[in-house]
Amino acid sequence: MKKNVSAVLLALILVCLASWAKACDAELRGTGDLGVVVERERGTLLIVEHSTDQVLCRVEGLGDLSHASAVFSRDARYAYVFGRDGGLTKVDILTGKVTHRVIQGGNSIGGAISQDGSLIAVSNYEPGGVKVFSSTDLSLVADIPAAFEGSEKGSKTVGLVDAPGNRFVFSLFEGASTWIADLSKPQKPQITKFTGVGKEPYDALISGDGRYYIAGLFGEDGLALLDLWHPDKGVRRILPHYGKGQEKLPVYKMPHLEGWAVAGDLIFFPAIGLHQVLVANKESWEQVARLELKGQPVFAMARPDGRQVWVNFAFPDNNWIQVIDVPSLQVIKTMDVGKGALHMEFTPRGEKVWISIRDKNQIKIFDTQSLELIKTLPAQRPSGIFFTNRSGKIGL
Amino acid sequence: MKKNVSAVLLALILVCLASWAKACDAELRGTGDLGVVVERERGTLLIVEHSTDQVLCRVEGLGDLSHASAVFSRDARYAYVFGRDGGLTKVDILTGKVTHRVIQGGNSIGGAISQDGSLIAVSNYEPGGVKVFSSTDLSLVADIPAAFEGSEKGSKTVGLVDAPGNRFVFSLFEGASTWIADLSKPQKPQITKFTGVGKEPYDALISGDGRYYIAGLFGEDGLALLDLWHPDKGVRRILPHYGKGQEKLPVYKMPHLEGWAVAGDLIFFPAIGLHQVLVANKESWEQVARLELKGQPVFAMARPDGRQVWVNFAFPDNNWIQVIDVPSLQVIKTMDVGKGALHMEFTPRGEKVWISIRDKNQIKIFDTQSLELIKTLPAQRPSGIFFTNRSGKIGL
Numbered sequence: 167m168k169k170n171v172s173a174v175l176l177a178l179i180l181v182c183l184a185s186w187a188k189a190c191d192a193e194l195r196g197t198g199d200l201g202v203v204v205e206r207e208r209g210t211l212l213i214v215e216h217s218t219d220q221v222l223c224r225v226e227g228l229g230d231l232s233h234a235s236a237v238f239s240r241d242a243r244y245a246y247v248f249g250r251d252g253g254l255t256k257v258d259i260l261t262g263k264v265t266h267r268v269i270q271g272g273n274s275i276g277g278a279i280s281q282d283g284s285l286i287a288v289s290n291y292e293p294g295g296v297k298v299f300s301s302t303d304l305s306l307v308a309d310i311p312a313a314f315e316g317s318e319k320g321s322k323t324v325g326l327v328d329a330p331g332n333r334f335v336f337s338l339f340e341g342a343s344t345w346i347a348d349l350s351k352p353q354k355p356q357i358t359k360f361t362g363v364g365k366e367p368y369d370a371l372i373s374g375d376g377r378y379y380i381a382g383l384f385g386e387d388g389l390a391l392l393d394l395w396h397p398d399k400g401v402r403r404i405l406p407h408y409g410k411g412q413e414k415l416p417v418y419k420m421p422h423l424e425g426w427a428v429a430g431d432l433i434f435f436p437a438i439g440l441h442q443v444l445v446a447n448k449e450s451w452e453q454v455a456r457l458e459l460k461g462q463p464v465f466a467m468a469r470p471d472g473r474q475v476w477v478n479f480a481f482p483d484n485n486w487i488q489v490i491d492v493p494s495l496q497v498i499k500t501m502d503v504g505k506g507a508l509h510m511e512f513t514p515r516g517e518k519v520w521i522s523i524r525d526k527n528q529i530k531i532f533d534t535q536s537l538e539l540i541k542t543l544p545a546q547r548p549s550g551i552f553f554t555n556r557s558g559k560i561g562l
Numbered sequence: 563m564k565k566n567v568s569a570v571l572l573a574l575i576l577v578c579l580a581s582w583a584k585a586c587d588a589e590l591r592g593t594g595d596l597g598v599v600v601e602r603e604r605g606t607l608l609i610v611e612h613s614t615d616q617v618l619c620r621v622e623g624l625g626d627l628s629h630a631s632a633v634f635s636r637d638a639r640y641a642y643v644f645g646r647d648g649g650l651t652k653v654d655i656l657t658g659k660v661t662h663r664v665i666q667g668g669n670s671i672g673g674a675i676s677q678d679g680s681l682i683a684v685s686n687y688e689p690g691g692v693k694v695f696s697s698t699d700l701s702l703v704a705d706i707p708a709a710f711e712g713s714e715k716g717s718k719t720v721g722l723v724d725a726p727g728n729r730f731v732f733s734l735f736e737g738a739s740t741w742i743a744d745l746s747k748p749q750k751p752q753i754t755k756f757t758g759v760g761k762e763p764y765d766a767l768i769s770g771d772g773r774y775y776i777a778g779l780f781g782e783d784g785l786a787l788l789d790l791w792h793p794d795k796g797v798r799r800i801l802p803h804y805g806k807g808q809e810k811l812p813v814y815k816m817p818h819l820e821g822w823a824v825a826g827d828l829i830f831f832p833a834i835g836l837h838q839v840l841v842a843n844k845e846s847w848e849q850v851a852r853l854e855l856k857g858q859p860v861f862a863m864a865r866p867d868g869r870q871v872w873v874n875f876a877f878p879d880n881n882w883i884q885v886i887d888v889p890s891l892q893v894i895k896t897m898d899v900g901k902g903a904l905h906m907e908f909t910p911r912g913e914k915v916w917i918s919i920r921d922k923n924q925i926k927i928f929d930t931q932s933l934e935l936i937k938t939l940p941a942q943r944p945s946g947i948f949f950t951n952r953s954g955k956i957g958l
Contacts, residue, residue, distance in 0.1 A: 194656055196593040198638025198953050217636045217679065240613050240910075242594025242638070260590055281913045283613065330867045330912060331931050350931070375826065376867045395869065395889055430771070431827075431845070449827070471726045471772045471956060473791065493791055514636075514954030515677045516726060535727050535746070555954040557594050558910030560867060 190223035190262020197242040200259055201511070201553035203522065203529060204247075205546045206231045211247065212545055213259050216513050216520065216553060219531050219541045223262045229253040235276055235550055238557035239301060240283030245552070246301070248277040254288055256304060259554075266304040270297050278328040281560070285349055287334045289323035296323050296336055298349060307352045314341035314361075325370025325381050325423065327561050329394055337367035337381045337390075344370075344381060344392055344401055363390040363401040369423040372561035373448075380404070382423050391451065404451040409438045419480065422465055429472035429492045436463035436477075443477060445495065455495055460486040465509070469534055470516035474498075478507045478521075487521065489537060499537045503530055511551035522548035586619035586658020593638040596655055597907070597949035599918065599925060600643075601942045602627045607643065608941055609655050612909050612916065612949060615927050615937045619658045625649040631672055631946055634953035635697060636679030641948070642697070644673040650684055652700055655950075662700040666693050674724040677956070681745055683730045685719035692719050692732055694745060703748045710737035710757075721766025721777050721819065723957045725790055733763035733777045733786075740766075740777060740788055740797055759786040759797040765819040768957035769844075776800070778819050787847065800847040805834045815876065818861055825868035825888045832859035832873075839873060841891065851891055856882040861905070865930055866912035870894075874903045874917075883917065885933060895933045899926055907947035918944035 190213060200222075203212040211225040228234075230251035237246050244265070247255045252271040257264055272292030279286055285307060286299045298308040312321040321338035329335050334347045344363050348356040365385025372379050372394075381390040388406040393399060421436035428434075432454070433446050443466050445455040461483025467476050475490040484507055489499040506524030513519070518540065521530045529543040529551070556562040586609060596618075599608040607621040624630075626647035633642050640661070643651045648667040653660055668688030675682055681703060682695045694704040708717040717734035725731050730743045740759050744752040761781025768775050768790075777786040784802040789795060817832035824830075828850070829842050839862050841851040857879025863872050871886040880903055885895040902920030909915070914936065917926045925939040925947070952958040 192590055194588055194590060196635065196637030196639025196656070198593055198634070198950060199636050215637075238594070239592065240595050241592030241611075243592025260592070281911045330869065332913070375869075377826075377869075430773075473726065473771075473773075515956055517677045517728070554594060555951070558951040558954065560911050 190225065190260075192261040195260070197259065197554055198514075199554075200242070201520075201551060202236055202245050202247070202257070202259065203545055203548050204231050204234045204236070204550040206234065206524075206549045207547045210546070211245070211257060212548070213262055214520075214529075214543075214551075216518065219518075219543070221543055221545070225257055225262045225264065227264055228255050228257075228267075231549075233275070233549075236552040237277065237279040237286070237562070238552070238554050239279070240557060242554040242557045244301075246277065246279065246286050248274055248288060250274070252290065252292075254286065254299065254304060256301075268299070268304045270299070270306075275324065276326055278326050278334055278561075279557075280328055280332045280334070280349060281330055282332055283557075285332070285352060287326060287328075287347075289326035289336055291322045294320040294322050296326060296334065296347065298334075298352065298355070308349065308355050310347055310355055310357065312338050312341060312345075314338055314343060317341070324368055327370065327372040327379065329372060329379070330376045330560060335370075335372065335379045335392070335394070337363070337370055339366055339368060339384075342366070344379065344390065346394070346397065358397060360392065360401045363392075364388065364403065368417050368420055371423040371426050374428060374560065376560040380423065380426075382420065383409075384417050384420060405444075405446060405453060407453075408444075413439055415439055421463065427466045427468035427475045429468040429475060432492065434466040434468070434475045434490070436466055443475070443490070457490060457495060457497070459488055459497070460500060467510050467512065468492075469519070470512055470514065474534065476510050476519060478510060484508070501537075504528065508549045509551050511553055514553065514555040520551050522551055524548060586621070586656075588657040591656070593655065593950055594910075595950075596638070597916075597947060598632055598641050598643070598653070598655065599941055599944050600627050600630045600632070600946040602630065602920075602945045603943045606942070607641070607653060608944070609658060610916075610925075610939075610947075612914065615914075615939070617939055617941070621653055621658045621660065623660055624651050624653075624663075627945075629671070629945075632948040633673060633675040633682070633958070634948070634950050635675070636953060638950040638953045640697075642673065642675065642682050644670055644684060646670070648686070648688075650682065650695065650700060652697075664695070664700045666695070666702075671720065672722055674722050674730055674957075675953075676724055676728045676730070676745060677726055678728055679953075681728070681748060683722060683724075683743075685722040685732055687718045690716040690718050692722060692730065692743065694730075694748065694751070704745065704751050706743055706751055706753065708734050708737060708741075710734055710739060713737070720764055723766065723768040723775065724772075725768060725775070726772045726956060731766075731768065731775050731788070731790070733759070733766055735762055735764060735780075738762065740775065740786065742790070742793065754793060756788060756797045759788075760784065760799065764813050764816055767819040767822050769824060770956065772956040776819065776822075778816065779805075780813050780816060801840075801842060801849060803849075804840075809835055811835055817859065823862045823864035823871045825864040825871060828888065830862040830864070830871045830886070832862055839871070839886070853886060853891060853893070855884055855893070856896060863906050863908065864888075865915070866908055866910065870930065872906050872915060874906060880904070897933075900924065904945045905947050907949055910949065910951040916947050918947055920944060
């Protein structure tokens with residue numbers, strides 16, 4: 167009984183701590199070591215700093231942030247946050263102020279910033295299609311409906327990423343297509359369409375060099391690969407057995423593709439419906455190994471030097487984190503970090519990793535060399551963590 | 563005669579323009595799109611911004627900046643500049659002020675910042691060895707003399723780079739060795755020594771993932787490769803014919819190794835004493851091609867997406883820039899940009915490249931998609947250009 171009271175008190179104290187975060191002070195400082203943490207239920211962002219591992223302040227009023235993601239401006243001062251409610255919010259991370267906000271669609275599921283930093287693209291479930299906004303004031307620049315043959319309504323769009331040449335690449339769920347939208351002339355997007363890429367693409371990734379676009383298919387086995395250096399060769403199927411023989415999962419239980427880790431010549435990706443990470447060769451796209459893990463992986467993230475891959479898992483195993491050593495393909499650490507380990511973000515040069523632990527209202531920070539916990543920070547139901555060095559990267 | 567007068571007047575106007583740069587204003591702004599340009603003879607730095615392609619201001623008082631290089635703090639606010647006179651200067655790029663300066667050796671030739679951002683290492687010709695400083699106040703943290711068997715004086719150190727795990731890697735010119743200095747405990751550096759790596763290593767590079775350290779040899783043919791994932795395997799010789807059969811060049815005419823471009827599986831590097839770039843496979847370390855170019859290459863730099871390699875050349879061909887298309891291994895553009903094209907720096911996601919043209923007192927900015935000149939900026943005898951996104955990268 168006493169133990170229970172202590173536990174309740176401790177929980178209350180943690181919740182209080184977690185809800186505390188001071189207002190943002192606009193002070194002269196570099197923005198290379200800043201980031202944002204999404205507090206999904208509260209609809210707020212924490213602004214954080216990873217040199218000293220601290221929460222700087224909290225930003226209010228961002229709407230529904232479940233599954234929210236963020237990209238950063240070219241100067242690493244502004245975060246553009248894509249909310250599930252179709253909201254697109256521009257936040258000044260130096261002042262902690264929302265500078266612009268538009269409700270751009272009914273149900274948005276992700277976005278990207280163009281190579282030159284001038285355009286923000288958002289993909290939508292409702293009403294479908296992709297909208298493109300000015301990164302300065304979020305005014306609408308282009309509206310790309312995803313109409314396809316045999317449909318009046320148009321398609322949901324998924325797997326939206328930026329690519330070199332001020333292009334955006336995305337796929338049509340109902341339309342079974344992958345489109346390249348060239349926005350070199352923003353008012354006149356040039357669209358290249360690849361049809362029949364496979365049934366129901368549900369998510370995609372682009373390789374770190376902006377060359378390979380890979381869409382996952384909900385409606386059939388295998389994956390659809392487009393080599394952006396050779397678009398004339400069209401979309402081809404790789405890993406044809408991916409997903410084969412597995413029970414159908416609901417689409418929201420399918421692995422995130424943006425979590426795929428590329429480490430040297432190897433690519434690590436979550437198996438569907440299995441407690442495994444699959445390893446394939448990035449040249450031949452053949453599977454080379456299958457690693458047994460604690461649960462159904464959600465994200466498999468490579469440390470920036472590609473020496474380790476960190477994996478988190480779907481419920482009910484979402485308290486585990488496993489670390490794979492790339493040269494030996496062995497699990498070198500298994501950690502119980504607490505329920506709801508949703509997102510991992512490495513510092514730019516990879517010496518630390520931040521992990522959001524939703525059900526504990528915590529962010530845990532680990533040293534990636536010793537694999538030891540360095541620090542725990544309070545946060546309210548944290549999910550996504552995004553650091554500003556993403557602003558200088560293709561496809562992030 | 564009239565023509566000559568006009569030319570002289572034009573030159574004077576250009577010099578005046580080039581010497582103009584306002585004082586720095588400390589204003590609230592992101593630091594993700596800033597950089598520094600070294601004005602070598604004047605001993606000054608220009609602070610530049612690559613979103614709008616402009617010079618923001620000039621910083622005075624950095625001493626002898628011939629062959630100067632720079633690294634950035636973790637927060638992308640401070641530049642650490644390594645001068646040829648042994649000076650190490652910390653510059654606040656938001657205020658344009660020198661915050662700290664030490665003369666740390668007689669003749670320094672480059673430096674690096676540790677993975678965690680806490681340490682600055684500098685390699686020295688005179689008195690040799692490596693000194694390690696706190697990145698906060700430039701106080702001395704560790705002094706690593708490069709003593710080796712058969713010498714009392716110690717060795718010049720070259721090819722100093724940072725590697726994951728708060729390590730620095732460098733080579734001993736007279737000592738024919740490569741050393742790994744682990745500074746996880748800064749006061750007690752742990753040194754691992756590889757002896758007999760080859761005669762007179764004169765420069766080195768580390769691959770972008772921090773795995774491969776490659777030293778060039780002045781005293782014999784071939785290159786010395788150390789796989790930092792497998793240091794137990796020791797240093798091995800690759801490309802044994804590199805340099806073979808060529809007339810001996812003075813050491814200052816040897817190609818810069820940090821200019822090697824890694825693009826996908828290929829590595830591009832300047833041939834020694836030939837008008838060629840060599841292409842090797844990064845897995846097998848075998849040579850796969852040899853491209854005939856305009857002159858003796860100095861730097862071969864990959865666009866961040868690896869789709870192009872840009873090459874500049876040694877005197878008397880230092881007015882040329884050539885662009886190689888990686889998939890076809892063809893030269894797709896040859897440009898006369900003016901005499902003294904010394905350094906190329908790509909914007910973080912590669913849509914633009916800045917080139918310093920020393921003898922024209924200019925920086926020229928090109929669009930890397932159209933390969934067209936976008937803008938020309940004045941600068942006094944500019945050499946190195948360094949953008950802040952280097953702060954988030956291994957080995958830069």
